[in-house]
Amino acid sequence: MNTPAAGHRGGRSSSPPPDESLQSASTLRVDGIDSPSSPTGKHLTVLDWDGPNDPGNPYNWSIQRKWIVTGAALVGTFLVPLNGTSITIAAQAINQEFNVHDHPNFSNSYWPITSWSLGGALFIIVFLPLMEDIGVRIGYLIFYSFFLLMIIPQALAHNFATLVVTRFLSGGCVALLANTISSIIPDIWGDDKSRSLPVSLYIVLYMTGSTLGPVMFGGVMQHIGNWRWIFYIQLIIYAAFLPFFYLLISETRGGVILKRRAKQIRKSTRGKVYTQAELDAAPLHLRLLKSMTRPAYLLGTEPVLFASTCWSAFSFGTVFLFTQSVEQVFTGLYGWEEYSTGYVQGAVVIGEVLGFLATLYGSQLYLKSAARNTESPGQPIPEARLYVSVFASFLGIVGGMFVYAWTSYPWLPWIAPAVGLAMVGFGIQVVVSAVADYITDAYAESGYAGSAVSAVAAGENAVAAFLPLAAESMYTTLGYHWASSLLGFLALLLSFAPVVFIWKGRQLRARSPFMQGDVEETKQDGGDER
Template identity: 55%
Template sequence: MVFTRGDVSGEVEETIDHHDPGANIEVVTWDGPEDPGNPYNWSLRQKWTLTLLASFATFITMMNGTIITVAHETINSEFGISDASFPNSYWPVSSWAVGGGCFSLLILPLMEDFGVRWVFLSSWLIFICFVIPQAVAQNFATLIVTRFFAGGCVAILANTAATVIGNLWDTERSRNIPVSLYIVTYLVGASVGPVVGAPIYEFLSWRWIGYLQIIWYGALFPIYFILFKECRGIAILGSRAKALRKQGRMAYTQHEIDSEGKSIWRIVGRSATRPLVMYFTESVVFFSGMWSAFTVGTLYLFTQSVEQVFAGLYGWSPSQAGYVQGAIVIGECIGWVGTLFSGRLYFNSASRNTEDPGKPIPEARLYLAIISGVLGLSGGMFVYAWTSYTYLPWIAPAIGLAMVGAGSVIVVTGISDYVVDAYAKYAGSAVGIIVTGENTFSAFLPLAAMSMYSNLGFQWASTLLAFISLALSLAPILFLVYGREIRARSPFMKEAMIEKRRKSVESV
């Protein structure tokens, strides 16, 4: 998940002006603070329409990643694939997640320079083109290759909501609910895939999972084409400048002036390398990335372990195992309510902030996330582990799954909000590498599920995951204790904090 704010591109670069100094250049800006064309000044109805459209796109496209998992037995049989010694049937999901990790770093930065609407709509059409082969594939390799590119497109489509929110909502308070809504649709979309895929597979066939996706993605495209407006400020101003140049005026936006002489590859290259630098030099980014990646990766692991556990304990079919993953979805919806309470804790911390009086403490975003990591994620995995016995009803381990679902939403929301608040203008780069980690764990962690649950047993395999989750949930306590010192040593955080204070003074 990538979250960017407004028109911040993530770095401060020198202004390179190749224009004739004597030329009468007109810099196109907003027509005052109340300019109705500025997305920050749009009506609440317009803002919520675009926010809900983007969030629904996140939900419906993330489903593509896991919806096919319930049909793995039939796909294996048709294409001669064996899971006897290794879960080869998961490779289409792994390639999907790897594609998402690659494209999130390479393509998403383009939205900052070219706007949201056309990148989004183009990605939607390309996505449909790669869903079609998933329905008509004649060999297993086709599934793996086409799902790599489909996952790349979904990385753009699903994370567009974050960019839209940053472009529409100008304060932390106004962004609180939209951001939490985006994250819950992101996680629910991934978890609900097997639940939706189960009845399609059971009553139709595995190919109809692809056919129906083609139908609903194709039907939704005209709706998005009509209603999905451009909300990126530099793109809107760029259109105004282009119209003025057609009238013969030397009109340019400041972004166009600053970007002159810079190739698109240089822009993308800088955007792709900075996250790697931050990951290996910033302790906050590293530990937050590991925590979030393991959390999201575990949700994908359940697409493998749930079937293995419930088939082994109760003799359930893949379709029935798909249905029970609805417990995770229910938990994630409950967790979304918890994120609203977490927001209150964060804003109330402003009264206790002695470092920057009147401003919320960035680490306050982690209060409920740490508790939810311990009780929800780790606690849910312990429940899932030690209720996995044949003499206990199926609802017992399902409750553990729901606890994990609730904890995951609160944890991922807390991490995202904390990193955004701490790194401000560098948030896009910081969260960008976190997204790459999430996709990497989603791609490869589930490949270990079969051997783990076979060799360690249902109880100890889940217990191992619970202890890892517990360690990752307790590590951020160091951020609470040493948060001020960590921010003082971080060049990225210091520069971001100075920039935030400057903007705060200018707004006053």
């Protein structure tokens, strides 16, 4: 999952537009430009915004229009992840129809969810640069339409392999859609204060959408009994919202808007009018190569990014692990039906909603930290993003795991382990949000926020793919108590990461060339910040 990072910044022009009847942007006359990736020659015109109040700049849209576009995007944030976990409540029915066998130490029925998460990890790294060229609106509609088409073979699948392959593709689309949505927020909200609420809503809706699948579709197996209706219903919902997104999601990427203006002027006047981004852009194949290699390189060379990714990925992966462990625990302890175990995961959602309220408080602490920042006076301290997450990680994830573990007795009411699930949900929401914001802030100055956040998002999807595969073996071999306790101890170890960052964050950032922008690549191409 990506979080909204720094958006485009509209420049201010120093000369009036050559033809105000064609566009409302300003232009700069530049002689003798010679760029390997752009047209050459004299009298080349660079197109920019028509001053700071250009109405075409998304930062200058009305508050009403901003919230309409943001609201439409947030609806999509909630809807598309439902496809990921909803299938888990039909595992037994799918196994029976396709003759798939779960073993005591391995759950083969989880492969359709593993492939879904792996698709997300791959697509977000490989195809993300395309969004820079085609724009938010077109990119969203293309991948949403393809995602919608991939629901059809999931509903009509005649074999297990079809489910695995098509869900790999749909999971990849969901990751790209989530990233597209996350870029809309910084594209139209210009400062940390105005972005705080949209960003918090984005993350909580993505998390609850990922968690609510079994809760929302448990009734299909209870009352209809045919797992294919999970996808039939999704097909109806997603198809119904296609016109909604088509009408309400506008293009928000400033560079794309300017590029289209320049293209229109070139077509109308045959003049050499280009945006600065067009002149500076590297060939697409080089950007694709960079997008695939840079996040991995950062992950292997940046200790802060590596630790943050492990912490956030474990937290996010726990959402998917619960789709397996909750079924084992509540079926084994209370004899519940498979669909009933889907309902109890609503406790995680309750915790996530409470975590959302905590993130709003955390945003206020972050903004107030600017008053005591001696490193960059007037700017919030990046590590202030982590204050609430320390409490949430130790009490929420660690404490919740141990409550979930040691209330798993048949003579205790089911609400007791459900409270543990809610505590973990609270911690997950705060941790994932805090890590995404912290990494964005820490790398934004150097321009490497995009690659750093992509590394975190890929790590989250990879752990979400593979961590639940160990659930069957853990809970069978170790038992309910010690399997969840093992997860609690892992969470305890990872929870010290934010403590170290808050304690030594300034020194750690000073030692990182990628956070400081001291690497040669930054000087040459300006990093990868949108």
